[in-house]
Amino acid sequence: MAQMTTSPTSSRTLDLWHHLRMRCGEPQWLDVPILVEPIREPEPHRIILQAKTEDGRDLGSCIVYAHEWYPGCTTQNPFSHYFPVLRHVLDARLRRKEHEPLLLQVLKAVCARTKRGHEQIVLLKFIVAPEYTVTGRFIEDLYNCPLKVLFERFLVLPRDSREPAPYLGEVRGRAVHTGYRRALVEYARTQDPDRAAQAYRAGVWREWTRTLQTLLATHKTRDGGAPRDLVESFTAAGAILEQISAGGVASGTVELYLERLFYSATRGLSGRADRVEVPRDPTTGRLCIAEVKTQSSVRERDPLTGERFPGGLQALAYRELLQSLGFREVDAVVELVDGKNIVTKPLGDHPIVRRLRLDLAKPDERIIDLIIQARNVYYCVASGLFTGYDRYRLDNATRNWRLPDVSGQFDLLNDRPPCRTCVARQRQVCPSSRDREGRTLEGLFRYAPPPLFSYWVWFHRQLKAEERAERELLFHLVHTSPDILEREGITLADLRLERQDGRFATFVRPQRRLDTRIREDDIVLITPQWSDHLLGRVPRPGELFSVQGRVVDLQEFALQVELDDRVPLTAHDQEPTYRVDQLTGFDMRAWQLEGLADFLVSAMVATPVRGRMLRWSELPPLAQTILGLRQPVSIRTDTPLPTWATLGLNAAQRRALAAVAALAPGDLLLIQGPPGTGKTALIAAMVRFLVGRALFDPVRSPERRPVLVLTNTHRAANEVVLKIAQTAPEVLPFLVRVGSEREDMEEDVAAQTLPTRSGLPPERRRQPPGSDDEAIETLLVTSERAQIIREHAAVFVATLGSADAAELRGLTFETVIVDEAAQATEPAFLQALRRLPFGYRGRLVLVGDENQLPPVVMTPTVLEPWADLERLGILRGDSLRTSAFERLHRRYPLACIRLTEQYRMNGPICELVSHVFYEDALRPADERVAERRLTHWLAELGADPPAGLLGQSPPILYLDTSDDPLARDSGALFQADDEGRANEREAELVAQLLAAFLRGLPERFHQKVIEQIGVISPYRRQNTLLRQRLARAHPSLADLRVDTVDRFQGGEREVIIVSLVNSNSEGVIGSLHAEWRRLNVALSRARSLLVLIGDRRTFTAPEHADDETEARERFRRVFARIEELARRGEACIIPTRDLFVPGEQL
């Protein structure tokens, strides 16, 4: 019989459980993870659970009683949170139909004897779901006001972006932090106070100039001086340098870890202390965490001395966190930079420690109670387990800021909630707010009209599910072996550091290819893989020694990362290796949740009645339209337009512009723009027209501006600016591109950003002035300029993610145009509404194409829509991947204008795309486009078409690998959407085809030619393979653009080669191909020549799942139409079986 192996953690759990039974009646400290399932429904005073070890070994039943009671115990703790939190979590899981066991980190338990003489294991203290990571800052928030967490972390309510809110204090805080950090690093490196002072100034300067808030909110004081926050951030240098020179950094006895992530899987906590000082010699000192505070409205108060100080609970939590990792001796200090002074408070003297009379030298359960209470309650509230989406429960919860249902000792700290910093107070939705004034929104949840509430719930649930996956990621990284993680594609292990050059480090793994889902721009953690002397073991990701960074370049065997700090170099006795773990891409969830909450609140606030459930027909008209309940007014395309407004537009574009001109406030217009139909040109024309019209109608409030263009990506925003520069240069003086310059920004675009326009280009921002006075003066002058430019700006171009940017704060727009609307998730699109005037009395134009790629969603959750949602047009199968554009187009087909004349694809390629995806409605704009061939392009370059397949091909070339035995794909490598498939044969074919093409052309044309060729495949692994094969086949091909379909959207090339990859006897096409819109994008990028390589048999096989049906059908139509075009001589189909014999050239 096979023996079941037990993990070391489970063995420890079994031992301790046994030990517990041996010492009946004595509560014991365990600190072990167990899995539990309720045996029956939780009762009012006890919960009976079935317990197992992490690997499934039975531990028998156990009980949790209310108030930390157990049979035989004579005392109770009426404020204990453990029981109520667990009850809420279990209840919620039952209601959500989540039946997998719940993980508990049991800290304290007892084996109790009942009156009848039975033995019972009673759990007393535990961490609920430690896999959910809570940060130190959040638990401080919760401790100060649990209700604030419900509003800010569950509902994710944003500030009203229509109201100007200068936060100079906030910028000051960041500036001081950055300066302090830089000064520390410099001092540690050089021990030179002057250089440290310069580094401080550089840090402060960078932060002030990086943030546009500064430029727009900095005003001279009444007496003509600089604002206090600005001055103090510079003058704090003296105190900070004094502090540094008196600390361990000066003596060289400590090693510094700055802004490092530290995470404890057993506590469910993570943190990022400003500084951790680790003694170089562990026998001479203790590890010390320093938390720097620059401003804090919430401060602990010492009841005896009256002294107030912030950051106590956070420092306590970080200390506990590091101790749980295995660092025995940990000190903590909180440093408060108050004006010009810096006050250092060791944790032992902190008011929270003095008030509670905690003895930090000894283990004290009250410390962990305090921290875990905040952590557990935060988890319960922020993840929605406390209230769910029960609108009545949500409303009831807001009636008492201490959330008495989860108990807890929140009453010790404050007698009132800290409302001053709370957004729920600003939005006037908190019934518990102590200084609520004026008109308030009673019953935010209870009185929301059912369709609006259901709409909010539908998207909120999906975004929250994504958030949960992200919060559990660190636990997954720590608890899963690197081999498995590597198979999942999120980890690369056994990397060696090849070089570290300033902020950049290159890691290599020469013996094994870097097959991974990690890609450029991903945020990663780099963790050394040798045993640390303090920890006594190999650190895991996030355990203080990991350095965070951003992937800059990913090659076959090498990876380059831009680091936040230097990676540790010294390995004592082993070869130094590192692992790299993917943390996340760019976090878009927070602002999407904000947009969603803002829609819920703003739509209700705009309704002039209060105190009762609203009817949806009382909401602002545009809100009703967005919900899908009110047909937009019918399109009018007969509006007369001035000649200057229609220059260069085709008929369809003119109709669209006329419809825009006819829109009234509160109207919605959809414009569908298939590939190459001139969407950006139309947007530029709309901007020109709307600005021109505004010039004739100058009566408006200074906060109201004519037009805002929002796009889904920075790339698209830049394209809009470039197109305006090209077709409507007269608008440029009034145009602001929101945000700072980015590396990928064209010069013309960068020139439109506010910092550059006001005299702070990147090179100037990098070089701080020589003195504090000069820096302050420069900032004041620049701010004044920035404010004048903003005052006169009429057009703003931004991404949806930056719709709440400083440049836009306080402004509203008469017309908001959303480009790439079909690529934005519905909550992301709601950002556009935040910029419309109060009551959504503005015009909204959505430009997009739902037949191209849908929104990118990391972990889509599929929910079953309920009755209210069906009324809104949300159907079965819809998810976050269904854009607002798609839903609204489905709902209001008559509110959409389709652009049908395209300027990109020649006749045959256009016919293929139009037939398969646009009901044959798409056509080339003119004969020149329709007749364009490869020969025309080469002739423009001055080259003759080379011999060979590509050079002599008709507009469409299909290389059919159906009968090619070498062309089978590699199978799935990862268990994710991107299965990591690759096809060596297809890669080789592409490489040889292009190499032969290039060889047929004189070398002087190579550079220009490869700029106009693109290779597309849906799989990143195949793209890596393609790059390698191309570089090997011809040196010039190393620079060829090879990318996924998703990254190619919006781009175009003369020649496009599409490698379909999937080729297998099972006919598996994978989830990437099941999204048929990907095929549309891939095929519609080519101007002159489209090359398709793939296995027709695989793609036309019978479907495996329902969601493949449409994709298979479109593939069938693609191949059928290619055959038809081939019959007409406009396409060519070549089987690849005999096309290439390895070792020979084509």
Next chain:
Amino acid sequence: MAVRPVPEEPPVSKPERALNPEATWVLLERVGQLVEELRQRRFVGEDPVVEIPSVTKRRVSRAILIQEAIVAALAAERLGALLDLNGTLVSMAEDIAADELANAYRALATWDLRAAETALTRAIRITRFPEHQQRIALGWALHRLVSDLLRLVPGESKEKLLPAERLVAELLPTLDQLPDDERAFYQAEVCRLADAWREAATDERWWCVWALLRARVALLRGEGNETALAWLLRLARRAGLMTNDDSDGLATLLRRAEAVFQLLLVTPEDQTAQSELRQLAVEASPRDLFRALVAALTAQWGDDALAATQRFALALWVPEAPERPERTS
């Protein structure tokens, strides 16, 4: 003499009808199940309407149908959910909500904030009528106003206005389901109360009336003897009633009240004085002092002092009775 009718058959003795606990629990369990099911649907974001199971396509007895209808009705009432009755939506607990609402307003009129809060919380849980919902919203605002009126000492508060004054004033125009008369009434009422509070800041006599009210509320709420005594002592001092003339016993009552606070501040070293003071403190009675002060103030002002506190009481709107329709012969 009338002859008593004699029944032809002897009366059948009916068995006494008794409560059936088992059947009760069976029914309540079914209600509980339905409530739980509805709560579950609410938890994931729906707001379901309770439906009475349909008879079509089912062969069920009338008794079962009635039972199902009862279960549905009870569940709807308990959750404050709407019930689908033959295609019409009805709210099952509106009468209870109306009662609670009336209780809440009555409690506000007698400064009983806790009772008002409880009644408003109960009412909001079950009501679905827009006018009831808006009266509750107004009730919360008035609750805040009365709370401010009692919490902020006239003339000693930083605020020159009652904070809730603005709250009510801005809320009233948004309550579209309430009759104009009712809104106008409460608008005027809020102004009246706020003016009375402001006047108490400048007028000695009205300040004393307010303090008398404050002491009265302290007694009603059971805020503790010291609180009531403190307000009464302040009132006596302000009204010039701290006298040595003990003809009506007031001076003794005041001395006793003072003893309570003297003991808190300093304990006399002299044992005799200490025991005397203790004796006085033990005998201190806020209720006696309250009554005595009311009598003294009434005598001083020539008006009923207790009745004067009604100036700070919220008056409730009463709709005028409709004119009696003419009786037709």
